Amino acid sequence: VTKDLHPGLDWQGGVPVATRFGDPYFSLENGLAETRHVFLQGNDLPARFRPGFHIAELGFGTGLNCLAALALWKDAGIAGPLTFTSFERFPMAAVDMARALAAFPELAPLAEPLARGLARDAARYQTPDLTLDIIPGDARDSLPAWAGQADCWFLDGFAPARNPELWEPALLAEVARHTAPEGTAATYSAAGAVRRALAEAGFEVERRPGYGRKRHMTTARLT
Numbered sequence: 001v002t003k004d005l006h007p008g009l010d011w012q013g014g015v016p017v018a019t020r021f022g023d024p025y026f027s028l029e030n031g032l033a034e035t036r037h038v039f040l041q042g043n044d045l046p047a048r049f050r051p052g053f054h055i056a057e058l059g060f061g062t063g064l065n066c067l068a069a070l071a072l073w074k075d076a077g078i079a080g081p082l083t084f085t086s087f088e089r090f091p092m093a094a095v096d097m098a099r100a101l102a103a104f105p106e107l108a109p110l111a112e113p114l115a116r117g118l119a120r121d122a123a124r125y126q127t128p129d130l131t132l133d134i135i136p137g138d139a140r141d142s143l144p145a146w147a148g149q150a151d152c153w154f155l156d157g158f159a160p161a162r163n164p165e166l167w168e169p170a171l172l173a174e175v176a177r178h179t180a181p182e183g184t185a186a187t188y189s190a191a192g193a194v195r196r197a198l199a200e201a202g203f204e205v206e207r208r209p210g211y212g213r214k215r216h217m218t219t220a221r222l223t
């Protein structure tokens, strides 16, 4: 791993913080509860799950969102694997991923095999329940070239003020272009610029109550 590709990590009470962005990978309070509120409920999951459902994400990070979605998929008992595609420029080392995910013992049966799998192959992880592709590089380059379409998106860059690349209007237009009809997106951010860019991209944008101390979050549906 070259220095340029490394996010640089600090740990705050078990939560990894990317020194390059000065921002934690997930809520310092309860990352799993925040993921469930923002990304799962925000995309009306599990109600929308059906065989072949495809989730895409900006920012794989620790894999927490992916694992929370996988746990919900398994509970829902849908036949076949969940498809999950995540765009990640600064892949985290598997040991750091495992350390971060150790905070969520209920995910351990899924997290441990994932970390082992990604230590062998950082780009693809396949089980009977999950087909995971992690697409390396800057999402601004890799998403336009992607041939897939997602039923829903987890927009999970670091805070827009610190990681503006992952919230650029041109990138959010590519998100819309890679969303199936009636597909959705959700983010913890309620920033006006993000909401406007999603609306310009063709989404119907809705403000919902945020998680914890965040008053609002954003959901979006392609119409």
Ligand SMILES: C[S@@+](CC[C@H](N)C(=O)[O-])C[C@H]1O[C@@H](n2cnc3c(N)ncnc32)[C@H](O)[C@@H]1O
Pocket (backbone or CB within 6 Å): 007, 024, 025, 026, 057, 058, 059, 060, 061, 062, 063, 064, 065, 066, 087, 088, 089, 090, 091, 137, 138, 139, 140, 156, 157, 158, 163, 165, 166
């Ligand atoms: C808040 S973290 C994501 C947390 C993650 N979803 C999880 O479940 O742990 C933001 C992620 O976006 C990635 N990132 C930042 N800029 C990027 C870019 N231009 N292209 C792709 N990924 C990027 C960071 O490396 C980081 O992993």
